[in-house]
Amino acid sequence: MLKQKRKQSKDEDNDSSSRKRRKADLSKPVSFVSTATMTEPGSSRSSPEGAYDVFLSFRGEDTRKTFTDHLYAALDQAGIRAFRDDDELPRGEEISDHLLRAIQESKISIVVFSKGYASSRWCLNELVEILECKKRKTGQIVLPIFYDIDPSDVRKQNGSFAEAFVKHEERFEEKLVKEWRKALEEAGNLSGWNLNDMANGHEAKFIKEIIKDVLNKLDPKYLDVPELLVGMDRLSRNIFDFLSTATHDVRIVGIHGMPGIGKTTIAKVVFNQLRYRFEGSCFFSNINETSKQFNGLALLQEQLLHDILKQDVANINCVDRGKVLIKERLRRKRVLVVADDVTRQDQLNALMGERGWFGPGSRVIITTRDSSFLHKADQTYQIEELKPDESFQLFSWHALRDTKPAEDYIELSKDVVDYCGGIPLALEVMGACLSGKNRDGWKSVIDKLRRIPNRDIQGKLRISFDALDGEELQNAFLDIACFFIDRKKEYVAKVLGARCGYNPEVDLQTLHERSLIKVLGETVTMHDLLRDMGREVVREKSPKQPGERTRIWNQEDAWNVLEQQKGTDVVEGLALDVRASEAKSLSAGSFAEMKCLNLLQINGVHLTGSFKLLSKELMWICWLQCPLKYFPSDFTLDNLAVLDMQYSNLKELWKGKKILNRLKILNLSHSQHLIKTPNLHSSSLEKLILKGCSSLVEVHQSIENLTSLVFLNLKGCWRLKNLPERIGNVKSLKTLNISGCSQLEKLPERMGDMESLTKLLADGIENEQFLSSIGQLKHCRRLSLHGDSSTPPSSSLISTGVLNWKRWLPASFIEWISVKHLELSNSGLSDRATNCVDFSGLSALEKLDLTGNKFSRLPSGIGFLPKLTYLSVEGCKYLVSIPDLPSSLGHLFACDCKSLKRVRIPSEPKKGLFIKLDDSHSLEEFQGIEDLSNCFWYIRVDDRSHSPSKLLKSVVEVLFLSVSLSHKKKHTQLAHTLINV
CATH class of the missing domain: 3.40.50.300 (P-loop containing nucleotide triphosphate hydrolases)
Structure with a gap:
């Protein structure tokens, strides 16, 4: 359906502000930063490919060609994938599915509040959807930016917002207008960025701080903290x-x-x-x-x-x-x-x-x-307990998503706050427990709180457990509390899924929303108080008889129950780790009465006797440092979902054929005596992990029967010489890690037809025949062939001689039309080798890692790679110059290049440029820096061992010359900042 374009402002803002030169302290490492307008890109209406990092909501007439354009360019330059919509919603039309997907799939929504924002129905509808998505999707962040407007005007709809709502109330239904007002009030209360309060109103500095904040929020090393921090x-x-x-x-x-x-x-x-x-x-x-x-x-x-x-x-x-x-x-x-x-x-x-x-x-x-x-x-x-007003604010936020509750909830909220005693965790958990309940539900919970002693924090937290809907959800919480804290989410999900019989993602999400667990990155964790509360729920069912509890996690209890054979059919899970103990031997008969045992961890235990006595309902076995050479043939594993046998003494997992159609993960990593993979038939196995099995010489042909396998890790299996031809039949395989398989002779020919295989990690393999066989991987997107930086050049991945390169790289490059990431660090590449190859054939290449090599000049063809955005030559100590880089390049890393003298900046970079040159202390010249007038750029030179050279002085002169010239160009806004690092 055709959509009308947003009205464009008639006049473009011109930058009339004068910039004073700042004196640079060249005794310190420095970074050079520039922000500028970029050419208006095409419409962003094409269907999004996967999730966005940031969704931008803004009033086009106010900021499209000024602040929002600069912000979008800076986000793009920083590698942040942002969605910016330039179309206006026609009258009477709802937000499209396309736009809804963009909002829902974004990790952060940035709302640019300007004076005219509230006059746009389109913007207000976007804001409502953004806040609704924030409530539904735990972890999504909404970041308001107050651009030339006071946050209180947004919250209270004053000033230009008041004028806009006078018109809205005349045109639209009361219900819709109230919804918009509520959304503005909520957004105005969120922590964000106010231009008038920062950087003295300088947009360039303001944008830089925003980019830093967004990167922190997106960065995996950025630690998750509560959205609302009270009293801290x-x-x-x-x-x-x-x-x-x-x-x-x-x-x-x-x-x-x-x-x-x-x-x-x-x-x-x-x-x-x-x-x-x-x-x-x-x-x-x-x-x-x-x-x-x-x-x-x-x-x-x-x-x-x-x-x-x-x-x-x-x-x-x-x-x-x-x-x-x-x-x-x-x-x-x-x-x-x-x-x-x-x-x-x-x-x-x-x-x-x-x-x-x-x-x-x-x-x-x-x-x-x-x-x-x-x-x-x-x-x-x-750290002291929160004050009453702080407690009230924190609780109200978690219970009602507002720091000030409605009038009819004020007294009820005060009752809960009084019982929680100023402890943030209790306030958060109780708030999450009451969220969405009506007044009667609140009164019921408060009645329970009154019966719990004031200092009994666990008792108060227990109410949130009791409020969980359904036995399955409670069991999931108890399983995590007893056995799976600090485990990978995928690992936990496979076990819980086997237990409950359905996909547990919704349960994990619910527990996260109720603040009973945290998912940090890919790891499931839990506060100690909540863990102890969950374990107390289990313990109190049988305080004096551990063998009659559903779960046994305490080491002393587990050992006594097994040694004295006091287990019962009540036990569903048991964890024991005797790796640091002298006593390790137990009888399999100790499990005879545990008919309902699903979860079993027996790290380091030496189990003797008939394994028929163990439960046939086992779904998770974690047996690290298993002393057995072979898995017992009488051990029933039909219901197993995860088998974790790392650091075992196994030579073979079992003799003969096994059919395990419920197994999802098999991990035999670091089993030093394992000589071959098991004869296993499974329609469900997704991960087979054999990392560090140094005696492994055979991958069984039955691997072709693993029809759901997506991940195979053979890293460090250095005795392995061949992969079975039938591995090419595993059409589901996406990732193969054979790094360190130094004796591997070649890849099977049929692997070239594996369309799903998009990631091959083959670091440290020197074999020339193997390298030649890589060329058949026509569908590979990421190819890693790192060498070992700790080995001498003669034994590095690729010989410095010309013959190896002539034999495999030119031919392979023709085939590697799909490769996006190519990693060749520490590969011993010298000028003799690089003279023989031309990288220009890698038309899809986006990331190239040449770290730690020995050439004095870059391999040819790199300047002609149309999609290259990342290049690393860090530690290339003989590299003298970096010429002719492609305009697509966004990141150049050339730290510790001791001989580097010249760097040519790409002409007319498309998306901005980030260059890092720390400890490359021979630098004398940046070529082309004076032409960087239409993009965001950042250059860092941090030399910790030498005083800054004449390079820095020359760059500063060019930098400020560019600034002064840019002011003479009409419609150009350019700001440079010199920063001490």
Whole structure:
């Protein structure tokens, strides 16, 4: 259906403001940033491909060709996929399905409130849908921007908004007008950005802060915090101010208080604000639970090194060795570390025993219930309970999505707040429990609260559990509380799905909405108080007889029940981990009476006797470090959904053929003695994980019968020489990881017909015949052929000799027309090798990683790649110049290029440009920088070992020359900012 175009403003705004030159401090590392208008792109009406990062809602006549255009360009340059609609809704038409999808699929909605926003019915309908979507979709963010208008005018419909509503009330039904008013009031109360309050009204700086905020919200390392933070502003600001002070000492801050009081939330807020200022950062989200695991302190040490160094770390088997590694690897790095929920001194000793372990200027935050662990802290902060008015505001928000409840709910809200005692967790959970209930429902809950002692937090939280609809939902919560905290969501969903008989996504979403679980990234987690409440629900059914409880998670209880054979048919799940214990042997007969056992974890247990005695209803088996060489043939596994046998002693999983049509995940990783994969027939298996099985020499031909397999991980199976030809029949396979399979001779020919195989990870494979066979993968989208940076050049992935490249790359490049991501880091590429190839044939290539190679000039053809947006040549120490880059390029990373002297900026970049050149201290010249007048660009040069060269002075001169020239061009708005980093 034809749509009328929004009316365009008759006059374009001209930038008449004068910009004063700012004196640059060239004794410090600097970044150069520019924002400018971009050519108006075509209409965004084409159907969206997948989810958007940001949906932009704005009044076209007010901001289309000024602020919103600049914001859209900056979002695009930063790699943020934004939806901007340029059409107006014809009179009487509802919002289209296309637009609804764009709103629903976006992670963030940015609403640009301008003086004319409320005069547009289109904008108001968009806003209503955005806020409705926010309520339905947990995790979606609405970010209001107040552009030349006061937030109170939006909330209360004053000023130009009042004038608009006078007309609306004459034309539209009262119900619709009330809906619009309510939406504006709600949006006006949300935390957002006000141009008049920031950067003295300078749009360029304002947009830069918005982009930083959006990136933080989209960044996987950005930690989720509550949408409404009450009573924490002053404390978080004090901590931020103390830690952000520029000093070279290592500063430690301690935060202590009772459970559920908000320690973790404040630590997350400060971490999000500070982390971008450091070379590396690490947030230990559940240090207490992780440390309780087998070798838990060493696992935490591995996490610290991995998060900060951004690379895989060898397994740490000894805590003392881990201490040495931390000191050696991090003592020169400026890092930010948060240790959340510390309960033992050895946790701190293992991770940050001395300040000297971290580099000058590092910052450490410790949260704990026990202030005695904070004796080394420079500052300590105790978190008190919320004040009554703060409690009222927080509860009202979670119960009614408004900080001020309706008149008839005020007294009821005060009753609940009084019983919750100023504890944020209790207020949040009770609010979520009451959300959507009528007054009678509220009164019923309050009656229950009155019967619970004031200090009984768990009792109050229990009400939210009792309010869950249906036994299946309650069981899902209890299963997570007892067995699946800090597990991957996909893993948990497969087990719960087997238990309940349907897709559990809705249940997980409901638990998340009720604030009973959190889904952080891909991990399911839960607050300690809620975990303990759930476990108490189970325990109270049989306080003195663990064998008569539905779930047994306590290690001592589990061991006693099995050793004394006191299990009953009531038991549905049991978890036992004896990897750190001397006593490991148990009889299979201990399970004889547990006929209804679905969930079983027996890490390190040596089970003897007949396995026929185990339940035939098992759906999850987690048996890490299983000592058996073969799985018993009498073990019934027909109902199994997840079999997790990592670090086992198995040589073969079982002898003969097995048909397991309910199995979803099979994980045999790091089973060092496994020689071949099982003869398995399954129509449901989706993931087969064999990472680090160093003795594996055969993948069984039965793999063709895994008709639902989408993920196969053989990383580190270095003895494996061949893959079965029949693997080509697995039409569902999407990802194959064979990195480190150094003896693999070639890929089976039939793999070339696998249209679904879009991701191949084959790092560290030197075999020339194998490399030649890659060319047949015509449908591959991501191809990773990284070398090993720790090996000498002679044993790197691709020989520096010319012959290997001549034999496989030219032919392969012709076939790789679908490859979007190509990763060739640390591959030993020299000038002799790169002279033989032309990259221009990779017409679909978007990302190229050439990190750590030995050429002095880039391989030819890169300048002709029409879709290339990302190029990394970091650590290419012999690279002298970077010429002729394509105009599509958005990101160039050339840090630590010791010989790099010249960089030519792409002419007329299409989407803006981000360049990072840290520690490339031979730089002398940027060519083409004076032509960057029609895009957003950012150049960072941070040289920590040398004083800035004449390059910086020349760039500054060109930068400000560009600024002055741009003001002479009509209809051009250009702003440059010089920033100390």
